[in-house]
Amino acid sequence: MNSSVISNEALSIFRRGLANFITFDEAEWTEFILHLSYKVIKKKDHFSVKDKICNDIGFIINGSVRYYHVKDGTEITGYFSFENEFVSSYKSYLTQQASTGYIQALEQTDLILISRKSMDLMLESRLLGYKMERFGRLVAEYYICCYEDRIASFITKTPEERYLKMLETEPEIMQRVPQHYVANFLGITPVSLSRIRKRILIYA
Amino acid sequence: MNSSVISNEALSIFRRGLANFITFDEAEWTEFILHLSYKVIKKKDHFSVKDKICNDIGFIINGSVRYYHVKDGTEITGYFSFENEFVSSYKSYLTQQASTGYIQALEQTDLILISRKSMDLMLESRLLGYKMERFGRLVAEYYICCYEDRIASFITKTPEERYLKMLETEPEIMQRVPQHYVANFLGITPVSLSRIRKRILIYA
């Protein structure tokens, strides 16, 4: 692998981010980083593409991405990931089936990658196996919590309420992402979000 | 624990259901079932309640449940689980924080329970630990795939399309669940679902 090209700074950012889930001793870390690689994606280039298997989990050192689907020829953005977050077409990575959507860099994005092959090797590894099982479990459980909230918001909230909640809990999204992508993310059209914003302004 | 009261039939159903994720040898199974308990919930009784921590994962041997939130005094049903599926206020179970919703039996429901305490013990166990880490990972990953599809359907589909998709992929829901619950599940009101059904009938 090409771990040699990963800067110490990037590795240390990654290690800190991982600490939310798992910590490694030095021997483990040394073996672990042998399985990593580094990638820089230019703005608008894709991390993952429809109809292809997504073979990596990325960890964003710098930059941001959007997930989108194409329906009737138009792109519909479903989600974003920023620094210190993971990025993957998770279902495709897990099931090794073709992805149904795209992941595209919103700006130049630097990533540390764990390939599916590396992950499988680590899961079988004497030294790392146990810890990687746990790591995988904790990451998956973390995303389950996020997804649960997101689904609940679609069920129980109006688009306007979802927008207000988003301003409250993740206001940085509005700063970093074009508004029409945010509209899709909220499950509405860009025109509709513009109207909602106007409505709210009047009472603010 | 009270594994003694679990019928062999229920245990064997459970073991078959688990086989989608993990298989146990006899020694493991013997230890594993010591951590299980059995519960029968009467129709309309609750498996999990808002503002309380959900301390169990259930596996449905018989029956069905619905998940719902209460908003402005009205119940909004977000999901269902049936035989051979797990049931839990998953985020609450994982984070050990109060649940934000309810889980209620739609009919008399028989469950095998794994308490959070038992799960933690098994995760620490010499014999079972490794396997339970993997089990937890695979179950969480499975639900991530489900949730990803569900979120995508909210982003990319109209209510009518979601309804048609549901008829296609999980038609049994319409058979077993009151229609106004299904409406909530689709993110719309019962009146709206009734109209959609009428619209579709005309062209069918």
Next chain:
DNA sequence: CCAAAACGTTAACAAAAGATAAGAAATTAT
């Protein structure tokens, strides 16, 4: 630096969904 593309707002109209209420049908409970 300039042309092209992308972005956000607004308007006008159509379509869909929400709210409320009423009534029929089915289910449940006593």
Next chain:
DNA sequence: ATAATTTCTTATCTTTTGTTAACGTTTTGG
């Protein structure tokens, strides 16, 4: 068995959203 409750449909009206298009502004790329 029948009274009560739940469920589904339908109607009316209001609100919201979708659609399309136009316009000005900003950003991007060559």
